[in-house]
Amino acid sequence: MSEISVVTLGKGRPDHLVNVVRGLMRQTVPPAELIVAVMQDTLYDLPDAPFPIRQVQVVADSLPLAAARNVAARAATGDVLVFLDMDCIPTPTLLADYAGFIAELDGLLMGEVLYLPGGATDGDWSYDAFAEVAVKHSDRRGPPPEGIEICNDYRCFWSLNFAMRRATFLRVGGFDERYSGYGGEDTDFGKVLDTAGVPIAWIKGGLAYHQYHPHHMPPVHHLDSVVRNAEVFEAKWGYRTMGHWLQAFRLMGLVDLAPGQPIRILRRPDDADRALTGQQSHQPYANTATVIRLLEDRLAASERARSTG
Numbered sequence: 001m002s003e004i005s006v007v008t009l010g011k012g013r014p015d016h017l018v019n020v021v022r023g024l025m026r027q028t029v030p031p032a033e034l035i036v037a038v039m040q041d042t043l044y045d046l047p048d049a050p051f052p053i054r055q056v057q058v059v060a061d062s063l064p065l066a067a068a069r070n071v072a073a074r075a076a077t078g079d080v081l082v083f084l085d086m087d088c089i090p091t092p093t094l095l096a097d098y099a100g101f102i103a104e105l106d107g108l109l110m111g112e113v114l115y116l117p118g119g120a121t122d123g124d125w126s127y128d129a130f131a132e133v134a135v136k137h138s139d140r141r142g143p144p145p146e147g148i149e150i151c152n153d154y155r156c157f158w159s160l161n162f163a164m165r166r167a168t169f170l171r172v173g174g175f176d177e178r179y180s181g182y183g184g185e186d187t188d189f190g191k192v193l194d195t196a197g198v199p200i201a202w203i204k205g206g207l208a209y210h211q212y213h214p215h216h217m218p219p220v221h222h223l224d225s226v227v228r229n230a231e232v233f234e235a236k237w238g239y240r241t242m243g244h245w246l247q248a249f250r251l252m253g254l255v256d257l258a259p260g261q262p263i264r265i266l267r268r269p270d271d272a273d274r275a276l277t278g279q280q281s282h283q284p285y286a287n288t289a290t291v292i293r294l295l296e297d298r299l300a301a302s303e304r305a306r307s308t309g
Contacts, residue, residue: 002102003032004095005078005166008086009068010055011039016087016211019121021046021053023089023208029096032078036086037068062225066175066185069159073169081169085160088113088208091127097205098163105148107199108190109163110156111206112143115284118212130209135284141202149202155241157190157200161208172196176236181225184233187241210285216277217286218248220269227255227263244288251295252276 006024010017017036024031025047033052036044043055056075058068073081080102084090094111101109114134136142140158143149151157172192179185193200219226226245233241240246246263249255252273256264276294279286 002080002099003078004029004080004082004099004163005076006031006034006082006084006095007037007069007072007076008034008084009037009039009065009072010044010086011063013086013213014044015121016213017044018047019089019125019211020084020086021049023091024051024095025049026092027090027095028092029099031082031095033076035072035075037072039064039068060180062181064177064180065182066179067177070174070177073166073174076166079166080163081166082163083159083161084208085210087211087213088161089121089130089211091207091209094206094208097203097207101148101203101205102163102165105199105201106165106168107201108157108193109148109201109203109206110151110158111161111163111203111208113137113140113158113161113208113210115210116212117284120209121211127209134209137285138287139289143202143204143206146204148204151200151202154190154194154200155187156202157186157193159186159189160210161206163206168198172198176232178232178236179229181229182219182222183226183245184229184241188233188236191237212284214279215286216274216279217288218245218277218291220249220252220254220273220277223249223254223265223269227265231263244292248277248288248292248295251292251299 024034031051036055038055038057046053056071058064058071082098115137116134120133175185175189226242230240230242246257250257254266256266277291
């Protein structure tokens with residue numbers, strides 16, 4: 001069986017990373033190693049594990065997601081890479097599922113992710129308790145009924161839980177490090193794979209539970225990097241990505257998306273914007289589509305009021 005190196009990125013949220021380690025300690029097929037690309041000045045204090053844990057620092061002025069994944073992948077010794085975001089707790093068969101399917105298909109394999117509400121990981125958590133409260137993301141399709149299912153749209157790739165043969169990852173060049181900060185680097189990687197003829201596929205299994213943490217969708221707290229990375233993508237491929245986020249920003253009056261012109265930031269997000277887009281503790285995830293519908297409804301109501309006023 002292939003040796004598996006698990007790769008994750010770390011910045012803040014030490015409790016989440018400890019839970020990832022605890023999940024890896026419960027695997028039916030143990031990892032050869034865990035590599036943590038640490039995007040902060042201090043290393044993590046992690047529990048002892050029956051496999052090596054290596055922390056490599058990748059610190060930059062902006063969040064170096066693309067560069068950090070590449071550094072960790074190059075440092076790995078296993079012939080299979082499993083990428084898990086630091087907020088994703090693997091179920092006990094996650095690595096076994098990936099090991100089985102990666103032997104069948106030389107491509108990018110995506111496992112399932114279910115989302116936990118706030119408080120679900122408090123104390124001595126259990127997978128049975130997770131299963132009772134976790135929910136599927138409404139923007140992300142579920143796994144196939146069985147086996148492997150090829151995804152013919154590269155935009156289906158989400159980078160929080162996936163696996164590849166290390167040689168294939170290195171052959172395509174990894175993530176494009178021109179993307180800095182949050183947004184766009186994973187869509188670009190999906191496009192690179194599509195162009196190179198490397199299949200992207202869903203698998204039945206490979207389940208991870210996404211731990212709750214407050215965030216914003218659309219990510220108004222990453223406005224600058226989303227705009228910058230959308231323009232990097234456009235310069236490379238001839239069109240923009242992250243269109244749903246940019247549309248929400250436009251409806252909020254944050255950006256101007258005039259055709260044929262660079263994206264122009266009109267103002268900084270304020271407290272009202274953060275309140276509109278922020279995730280609440282009872283919500284397993286925040287959702288851009290919901291915000292767009294609300295903004296469009298507000299705009300329609302305002303136009304009706306003007307027409308009848």
